[in-house]
Amino acid sequence: MSENQVNVLERKPVILIIVTLLVILIGSVVTALLPFFMEGMEVKISTVRPYTALELEGRDIYMREGCNNCHTQTVRPLRDEVLRYGEFSKSGEFAYDHPFLWGSKRTGPDLARIGGKYPDSWHVQHMTDPRSLVKESNMPAYAFMATTPLDPSNIKSKMGALRTVGVPYTDEEIAAAPELLAGKTEMDAMVAYLQVLGTMINKAAVETVVDSATVSPVVPDSLVTTPETEVK
Amino acid sequence: MEERYDSWPVKAYTYSMIIWGLASLLYGVVISLQLVYPGLNFGEWFSYGRLRPIHTNGGAFGFGLSGIFALSYYMVPRLAKAPLFLPKLAKFNFWLYNLTIAAAVITLHLGFSTTKEYAELEWPIDILVVLFWVFFAVNMLGTILTKTVSKMYVSLWYVIATILGVAVLYIFNNLAVPASLFKSYSLYAGVNDANVQWWYGHNAVAFVFTTPILAIFFYFFPKVTNLPLFSHRLSIVAFWSLVFMYLWTGAHHLIWTPVPDWLQTVAIAFSLMLIAPSWGSVINGYLTMGNNWEQMKTNYLAKFFILGITFYGLQTLQGPSQAIRSISSLIHYTDWVPGHVHMGTMGWFAMTIMASFYYVIPKIYKTDLYSVKLANTHFWLVFTGQIIYSISMWIAGIMQGAMWKATNADGSLKYTFQDSITASYIYWDIRSIGGIIFLAGAIVFAYNIFKTIQQGSQASKVKTEGAV
Numbered sequence: 001m002s003e004n005q006v007n008v009l010e011r012k013p014v015i016l017i018i019v020t021l022l023v024i025l026i027g028s029v030v031t032a033l034l035p036f037f038m039e040g041m042e043v044k045i046s047t048v049r050p051y052t053a054l055e056l057e058g059r060d061i062y063m064r065e066g067c068n069n070c071h072t073q074t075v076r077p078l079r080d081e082v083l084r085y086g087e088f089s090k091s092g093e094f095a096y097d098h099p100f101l102w103g104s105k106r107t108g109p110d111l112a113r114i115g116g117k118y119p120d121s122w123h124v125q126h127m128t129d130p131r132s133l134v135k136e137s138n139m140p141a142y143a144f145m146a147t148t149p150l151d152p153s154n155i156k157s158k159m160g161a162l163r164t165v166g167v168p169y170t171d172e173e174i175a176a177a178p179e180l181l182a183g184k185t186e187m188d189a190m191v192a193y194l195q196v197l198g199t200m201i202n203k204a205a206v207e208t209v210v211d212s213a214t215v216s217p218v219v220p221d222s223l224v225t226t227p228e229t230e231v232k
Numbered sequence: 233m234e235e236r237y238d239s240w241p242v243k244a245y246t247y248s249m250i251i252w253g254l255a256s257l258l259y260g261v262v263i264s265l266q267l268v269y270p271g272l273n274f275g276e277w278f279s280y281g282r283l284r285p286i287h288t289n290g291g292a293f294g295f296g297l298s299g300i301f302a303l304s305y306y307m308v309p310r311l312a313k314a315p316l317f318l319p320k321l322a323k324f325n326f327w328l329y330n331l332t333i334a335a336a337v338i339t340l341h342l343g344f345s346t347t348k349e350y351a352e353l354e355w356p357i358d359i360l361v362v363l364f365w366v367f368f369a370v371n372m373l374g375t376i377l378t379k380t381v382s383k384m385y386v387s388l389w390y391v392i393a394t395i396l397g398v399a400v401l402y403i404f405n406n407l408a409v410p411a412s413l414f415k416s417y418s419l420y421a422g423v424n425d426a427n428v429q430w431w432y433g434h435n436a437v438a439f440v441f442t443t444p445i446l447a448i449f450f451y452f453f454p455k456v457t458n459l460p461l462f463s464h465r466l467s468i469v470a471f472w473s474l475v476f477m478y479l480w481t482g483a484h485h486l487i488w489t490p491v492p493d494w495l496q497t498v499a500i501a502f503s504l505m506l507i508a509p510s511w512g513s514v515i516n517g518y519l520t521m522g523n524n525w526e527q528m529k530t531n532y533l534a535k536f537f538i539l540g541i542t543f544y545g546l547q548t549l550q551g552p553s554q555a556i557r558s559i560s561s562l563i564h565y566t567d568w569v570p571g572h573v574h575m576g577t578m579g580w581f582a583m584t585i586m587a588s589f590y591y592v593i594p595k596i597y598k599t600d601l602y603s604v605k606l607a608n609t610h611f612w613l614v615f616t617g618q619i620i621y622s623i624s625m626w627i628a629g630i631m632q633g634a635m636w637k638a639t640n641a642d643g644s645l646k647y648t649f650q651d652s653i654t655a656s657y658i659y660w661d662i663r664s665i666g667g668i669i670f671l672a673g674a675i676v677f678a679y680n681i682f683k684t685i686q687q688g689s690q691a692s693k694v695k696t697e698g699a700v
Contacts, residue, residue: 007383010383010384011382011383011384013373013376013377013379013384013388013392014377016384016389016392017373017392017396020389020392020393020396020475021396021400023472023475023476024393024396024397024400024475024479025400025479026476026479027476027477027478027479027480027502028400028404028431028479030480030498031427031431031479031480031482031483031495031498031499032404032427032428032431032479032482035424035427035492035495036420036424038492040492041423041424041427041492042422042423042424060415063345063346063347064343064344064345065276065279065281065282065343066279066280066281066282066284066285066343066345066347067281068281068347069280069281069284069285070280070281072565074489074490076488076489076561077488078488078561078637079639080636080637080638080639080645081636083639083644083645084636084645084649089489089490090490091422091423091490091491091492093422093490094421094422094423094425094426094490095421095422096421096422097421097422097425098417098418098419098420098421098425099346099347099348099417099418099420099421099425099429100418100421100422100423100425100426100429101347102426102486102489103565104349104485104565104569105565105566105567105569105570106565106566106632106649107267107653108649108653109649130270131270134650136650136653136654136657137270137650137653138266138267138268138270138653138657139270140266140270140273140279140280140281141270141273142276142279144275144276154411154412154415157411157412158411158412158415158417160411161409161410161411161416161417162409162411162417164409165408165409165417165418165419165420165421166421167421
């Protein structure tokens, strides 16, 4: 930069403001905006479906209670992680996650593959009194969930808002939602959500990946469907 | 000369800085204890998952922004040699801002949270945030545009970058579709949502914890040491490279996640390159001291600022190293990360902001600091508290990462997850002690500032009465 150019920027605030904004936008456009239009950012998995009304309510409770402050939802493609939690996470598994709930800190274990690991009754007992199952756990108790009935009044507007951002709920699904929540508690919703986490990929297809000595972060073909080959 | 400049916003934000600062520290101590003593989670309103965002938002946007606002209202008119553009708007904005922060605290207690880190506030409060930010921008940019000096000092550059950066980041990360008054869903999904969030998250570090603090450092450090800045040119070069490179680094929070490898690699590369502009500022600070290092003994404020910029230097070496894949695989998701963050927030951010108030408050109340001895006490308390906090968390983090990875001879995992928690309790206890010591230091600071204000107000009262 020549002495003159520096002088212009030092003397003319309007030019400084414009140039600074442009400089801020370069990296932002390349790393945050362009990926939306890039193939490979998110690999489609045909078995991944939107959350049911009950699962969605559970997810909203998970967000309300800030579970993401202590639990992550991404299994890294590292040997110990795959051993501990299961198959590493794939981009396509989060296609309907508004917002993502990957978290950034594991004060508790990762939950990306928690679905189906324990029976429903284990989760109910664990959330009611965590230390009755894991003696030295530091998780807060969420006993109130079992006695708090779900409020079905917002579910239609919630599913409607999600449809606006791209989740393919049908009119029928939205209309039927309040009925599906009738008589359910917050605990029912939480358990439904936890039990579906990480279960939407084809488990048989990933077994082979787990067995291989080195885990590669490449999605196996058996998990991937292009729009042409997609079933249903 | 001093009378030209409106001191009302500076005085007002000093109070909110102290109130939100002490509150967020108190929340911090409470949640640190909740991790060890889960019985301290009193019902849903006071459980860890809801309190932690109050601690982080309170620290960044309650304490931090109040401090940044107060000091910007002090230095921008003085650097532009122009009166504050719209003093009435500044008054109004003070109340709007504090209403917003209070609403943030209440709604987070109630569980209204988007869960996106440092952007947890729901959409009605987001709108209030955008409003007070725009009003702040109007006042600052208006003052700068009506400047009567020919050249803008680098602090003004950093203020401009702060205003623009926060605006772009905050708006684009928080775009959402409301489902009800306090519930919305992010416009983005999954991988893209994660990528946008950490573009935001890491650049909140850039434009809340770095650029405004560099503005403050480059203004107040030469003032308190009475030494000219070593190199204006170096500060300008560092400015452009910092503002350019920071925006590329967000995905270093997403190493080993399903975010594509190229994004991770770009973020790692730019993170490493960021060492250069960060250390450009550090070296500029050190060389400003020149042959006057005896001020570390004779001038308590030099001590605050030099330790502050040193922690900034350590932070900006540690941060890029954490971005490297192999290191990330060990320390990511562990307590190492809070240890890292708190070196920046307690060591650099809070230290530099608080030190500047020791300079500003006596100036605008036309008095001396109530007690330099107490200021020294404050220094040693926050320094000790932060060291205890960070070191205990670094040890705990490496231990957790190693325990998660450890395998037996047959290749099976050696420890359960709970084993790593059980082994962490002692370190979490030590961390709480560090937090309590830091809080004690902040209380000493608040007391010293209040006493100075009281002293200044009384002196001016005596003066006025004497004149009558």
